[in-house]
Amino acid sequence: MIKKRFMLLTEEFLKENPNMCEYTSPSLNTRQDLLITAIPKLGKEAAIKAIEEWGLSKSKITHLIFCTTSGIDMPCADFQLTKLLGLSPLANRLMVYQQGCSSGGMALRLAKDLAENNKGSRVLDACADSMASFFRGPSENHVDSLVCQALFGDGAAAIIMGSDPDLSTENPLFEIVSANQTIIPDTETAMCCLSSVYT
Secondary structure, eight states: EEEEEEESSSHHHHHHHHHGGGGTTTHHHHHHHHHHHHHHHHHHHHHHHHHHOOSSSGGGEEEEEESSSSSSOSSSSHHHHHHHHHHOSSEEEEESSOOOGGGGHHHHHHHHHHHHHSTTEEEEEEEEEOHHHHHHHHOOOHHHHHHHHHOOOEEEEEEEOOOOOOTTTTOOOOOOOOOOOOTTTTTTTTTHHHHHHOO
16 A cells, blocks of 8 residues: 655645635635646556556556545546546446545445455555645634644555455455444534534
């Protein structure tokens, strides 16, 4: 698994887009324009590293899962990533949007299920996100916004998974024995900190 850090909101970008630097200034279009092109590129960088580490041809990738909370577009980021990587158009794709911090774990669980139920498959699992989604200028009345911006950053990670490794050509790093998901009762407002950033 390869992790890589990026920085989309450079000083130059913010100077060119001053609406991003004011707390209440409308900036959805600016963010969207940045994210719909940048997120697939972030995913590509991590995916290339994962493919290189894996050591086999990208033509052997049968499935792609791509997760992000940053930017929504049609065709989706998974389609764009398929094109950027030059994956087979027959690769089965799954796009996971707006799952926040849980998307990485969800993607691993989905990749495990796909690999175990499709003999010989190799699943490229990529996640990419950017702080640009909820970046805004400071406000004395909304310190929570600054806290979120200090905690999160731009980044991407990718891994290739299969359930029946060919040990003559593949060197598995780990095995996922079990994966499941549950809902904890009465947790609907647990993410109120982030939701207040968007309002």
